[in-house]
């Protein structure tokens with residue numbers, strides 16, 4: 001808690017000292033920079049965590065500023081003003097969430113389109129604000145209204161801005177310490193992995209965008225009161241771009257970064273804009289330099305310098321607490337492929353695959369390179385949608401849905417190349433895995449969620465040979481390949497899926513690690529009584545673990561039987577020459 005209270009108290013103290021030290025006019029100017037800084041904090045939160053870049057944040061800022069101007073002009077009283085302000089913030093959140101969800105749903109790679117659509121919207125809004133004279137006052141804008149609560153913009157209103165700045169910063173600092181922060185960061189880090197853990201990433205992006213829109217709208221409302229005039233530029237592209245620059249220059253990965261950026265850029269603009277004719281050019285160059293040389297902005301440079309004197313102290317792991325039950329619904333059901341065809345463009349990958357597994361046991365999938373093994377798993381988890389046919393688990397059809405629905409149907413997946421959250425520590429990776437398919441909305445906002453441990457994860461971490469226990473505070477990017485395989489495996493079984501899909505879990509492992517991994521897989525299957533499907537090239541492993549073996553070749557099922565029968569199958573012998581490590 002001290003790590004939240006200290007910076008926020010310092011911020012409050014510095015902001016309260018400004019009128020005393022520099023007088024009301026400077027406080028008035030700083031107040032304006034803080035308003036832009038608050039909007040930029042929302043951009044920093046969205047862009048810095050999820051990687052989604054909004055180019056039209058002045059849309060929310062400007063609309064809220066106009067609504068504030070209209071309301072304040074009506075002089076309906078403080079209470080009504082505040083009720084309306086709350087209504088506007090809710091409306092902005094709903095609009096922003098819907099917009100982002102529509103753009104991202106089913107299209108993870110829509111980041112550039114999102115940026116362009118937000119840019120287009122803000123350009124339309126500026127155009128409308130400039131022409132709808134009756135509503136907005138046209139190019140001259142709206143003026144002749146008093147500030148919220150009739151406070152003096154050169155006096156008392158500064159303290160309203162300080163309160164808003166401190167409140168938003170406090171909220172952001174608190175969110176940074178809650179499990180929801182990990183989920184937001186995981187979107188930028190490894191979105192496909194997050195989806196396989198059951199998280200609808202389009203909704204996460206939508207929620208974070210909605211939050212940033214609310215912050216921008218709050219800043220817009222303050223702006224109207226502070227400036228006493230709202231013009232079309234308040235809802236324009238130039239302001240939107242400037243807010244992005246403030247977040248980038250100040251530091252989008254730090255709560256206070258955008259505020260620092262806003263005050264420094266605002267102060268420098270006020271000092272040099274009139275005397276230096278190429279000021280905008282200088283700003284553009286500064287932006288390019290920051291993006292290229294210091295992507296973390298001024299805040300990160302300051303933090304790096306500070307950390308030389310006070311290195312981060314890592315705290316030991318917190319006491320573990322039993323996790324709530326997994327929400328997976330299907331148990332002990334056979335997996336059935338019914339005449340499954342899959343083509344991508346002109347490439348025919350699966351050509352009428354049909355088989356039905358037992359309800360439990362370990363099934364190995366083998367076949368030469370390019371046979372369609374990984375693609376078959378991709379169709380089960382929804383990463384690839386069928387051209388025709390049907391895949392069902394028990395009675396439930398499971399093909400051609402979004403990948404985030406797989407875990408909810410009971411299907412956990414480990415990918416071929418270890419897919420984890422590389423910018424995070426081992427323990428942060430495991431925390432996300434523990435939330436997968438268990439956490440209710442409220443759990444993302446409870447620090448105690450970090451302590452969750454499921455039974456399979458606890459026994460895995462307690463296993464003497466599993467390397468992860470000693471590496472909990474290590475950043476994943478420093479782990480050797482084999483340890484990443486164990487981490488991804490641990491993350492997959494943490495959710496206790498009754499159906500476990502493992503794509504070459506032993507790739508890159510030493511012989512000892514391979515033996516350990518096969519033991520772990522066997523133990524998991526025995527303890528859960530579930531179904532494990534493993535893609536494996538090493539025939540000694542296949543022989544050791546498989547109840548049945550599925551042989552794929554050229555997108556077709558060549559054989560599906562016990563290991564011995566498959567080994568003696570002449571067709572398999574003809575096309576498939578397996579090897580051992």
Ligand SMILES: Nc1ncnc2c1ncn2[C@@H]1O[C@H](COP(=O)(O)OP(=O)(O)OP(=O)(O)O)[C@@H](O)[C@H]1O
Pocket residue numbers: 344347349367368369370371372373374375376
């Ligand atoms: N997204 C895609 N677009 C086009 N072709 C694809 C795509 N995914 C897979 N393929 C092709 O489908 C075929 C089967 O690929 P897949 O990765 O499923 O094979 P595999 O049996 O898992 O092989 P390996 O053992 O090498 O991993 C290959 O020819 C591959 O190039």
